[in-house]
Amino acid sequence: MQTVVNTETTQLFIIGGGPTGLTASILLSQLGVPHILVERRTGPQPAPAAHVVNTRSMEIFRQAGLPMDEIYALNSHPQARYVTWSTDLKSAPIGKFDLLGDEGRLLARMNMSQDRVANISQPKLEMALAEKAASFDGADIRMGWEWKGFRKDGTSLVQAPDGTEVGxxxxxxxxxxxxxxxxxxxLGVKKNGPETIAQFLNLSCKVDLTKIVGEREVLLYWCLDPEIFGTCIVHDPKNLTVFMVPLFGPLESYDDARCAGMLDKLFGPDVPYELLYKGVWNMSAQVAERYRVGNVFLLGxxxxxxxxxxxxxxxxGVCDAHNLVWKIAARLQGSAADELLDSYEIERKPVAQRNCDKSYSNNDGLQNILTAIGLDPAKGLNQPIHELLEAASAPDEKGEAIRARVNEAVENERDHFDAPGMEVGFIYHGGCALSAASGATPDNDAGSFExxxxxxxxxxxxxxExxxxxxxxxxxxxxxxxxxFTDGSAPAVTQPTFGMPTKVLDISSESFAANKARVAEAxxxxxxxxILVRPDGHVAARG
Known part of the structure; x- marks a missing residue:
């Protein structure tokens, strides 16, 4: 290890340049907080990874000043509306879910926000966020820099691309x-929950899926043929599909030849493809015991x-950054007590636990669809899958009955694929940044948002208007x-604002004349x- 050559000082230090860290950087720059961000990678995430950017994240990006037309344009599969279960990519679906199939819920989604869910590959999103983050003078974005640990005095040690170490x-x-x-x-922070639920092989491929499939508007294909058992995630139907394969044996058995054989069968002999990325992904369901240790906060x-x-x-992760950054800025200004920073964990950890539990139950719920087909999830590939799939696909009365049963099981998973209550309906309870009345605010169910x-x-x-x-x-x-927000004059507000300015909007004023009735009702x-609203858009108090 080389000798530390110098120690740099900054108000805020971000470790990690993924969507969470980059969102935090942009928000800090909005508030004029100088900071350093280090990311050990030299570019964006190499694997497509996440692809669902939900409504609340898009609202946050809008508030953060991102060019929203350009962000939405990153969606390379805007027509995606179906999730299917079939033998393979060419077979007719045994089960099919329509993301736009419930008109009532679709209308509610349209009314809950000016923004919408987008299907954006994580590398594309990271590049857009990195470009925005680097555009601010107060942001020192360092790609290829790696965090090495804490020194005895609590400062961080980082290593530059040339091997130089800096404090x-x-x-x-x-x-x-x-x-x-x-x-x-x-920091010794433990996470509660199962560390490994399953392991998957990520095979990201450049391929024109439109040459294979009959249905062009599918986002997720569950392929059930035992030789290609896995899920195709369509990031771009003409260019990028990720094949997620559950590991039914040791990783060593999934060598390049076996993977090539699976992809050849998946896409067919006449469709060229290029394997862009191969890696193993571990499915977990865990939440950290603590979100804060001294002056260090965990996000994402x-x-x-x-x-x-x-x-x-x-x-x-995006919501974590949105919740925390304004609080740190208020603290750095010297007018907010330290307990404001404690409210980050008080507010965000219960939301994370709820999200974790819902994600876990969603994963379990998928097993019910396999059961409806006649498969036993506990047996993996050790069952007569071909025969069961043939029966479920047969154009006869028995096949129709199986498919009806499968689609009933699929419909029971609607809250898995359409969960506005999780996206924008989460409620913060308790802490010094909310009135005590927040404890009585009811949580939204996953599938609904009031x-x-x-x-x-x-x-x-x-x-x-x-x-x-x-x-x-x-x-x-x-x-x-x-x-x-007021309707005419209002009494003095006692809820603390932690030294931050307060902008008053009187809906009875002339500027609100065309909108007063709708705003007052809503x-x-x-x-x-x-009604007092915090910088992150959550209601702090009302009276």
Whole structure:
């Protein structure tokens, strides 16, 4: 190990340049907080990895000033609407789920936000976030730099690409260094929950899937043929498909020849493909015991690891950053007590546990679909799969009965694939940044979302007309201030704002004339009443 040549000082130090760390960097720059971010990779995530960017994350990116038209344009499969279970890519579905199939829920989704879920490969998202993060003068983004550990004085030791080691001294450190989090291990923070539920082989391929499949609007194909048993995740139907294969034996048995054989059978002999990435992925369901140790905070996968069933992992990390950064900025300004930072764990950990539990149950729920086909999940490949699939696919009365049973099981998983209550309906309870009334605010069920301007809830979206530069009530929430909605004059607000400025919006004013009725109804705001909204868009108090 080389000798440390110098120690640099910064207000805030971010370890990890994935979506969580980069979101934190952008938000810090919005608030004028200088910081250093180190990422051991020299570029974005090599594997496509996550692909679901949910509604709340898109709202956060909008508030963070990202060019939303460009972000939405990163979606290379905007027509995706189906999830299917079939023998292979060419076979007719045995079961089929339509993400747009429930008109009532679809209408509710359209009304809950101006933003929507997008299917964006993680590397594309990371590149867009990295470009935005690097555009700020106060952000020192260092790719290819690796965090090596804590020194005896509590400062961090990092290694530059040329091997030079440097000390970093910061008022606060954000550890967004991924599922294996060296920082969490160094701090001795344990995670509760199963470390390994299953292991998967990720085979990411450049392939034109439209030359193979009959149905072009599928996001996920569950292929049930035992020789190609796995899930195809379509990131781009003409260019990128990820084949996730559950490991039914030792990793060594999945050598290059075996993988090539599976892909040849999956895509067929006449369709060229290129294997872009091969790696093993471990499915966990864990939440850290602590989110804070002194001046170090855990965010994203460093704090929680979920099964991918539900697409909540990346999005939870984005929300972690959104919840914490404004609080740190207030603390750095010197007017907020340290207990404000404790509210990060108080608020976010229960949400992470709920997301973890839902993701785990979603994974279990998929087994019910296999059972409906006639398969026994406990037996893996050791059962007459071909015969069972033939029976389920047969164009006869028995086959129709099996498919009806399968589609009933599929429909029972709607809250897996369409969970607005998890995306935008999570409620924060307790802590000094919310009024005591937040404890009484009811949680939304996973499959439903009732917009309510109650303490702990995200402010309801209301369409605003005739107001330049804003289209929603969420657009008027600034990340560097509290926002106070009133209907006429309001009494003094006693809820603390931790030294941050408060912007007052009187809905009885002339500027709100065209929107007052809708806003007053949605926010349940009457003359003389008020609603105080935090920088992260959650209601702090009302009176």
């Amino acid at each position: 970093i001294e910061a008022a606060y450190t954000l550890a967004a260094d991924g599922a294996g989090s060296p920082v969490a291990r160094a 996968d460093a704090a929680h690891r979920f099964p991918p069933t539900g697409g909540l992992g990346l999005n939870s 917009p309510r301007a109650l303490p702990g809830a995200r402010l309801p979206h209301v369409v605003l 005739g107001m330049p530069g804003v289209a929603s009530t969420l657009d008027v929430i600034a990340y560097d201030a509290y926002t106070l 926010l349940e705001l009457k003359a003389g009443q008020w």
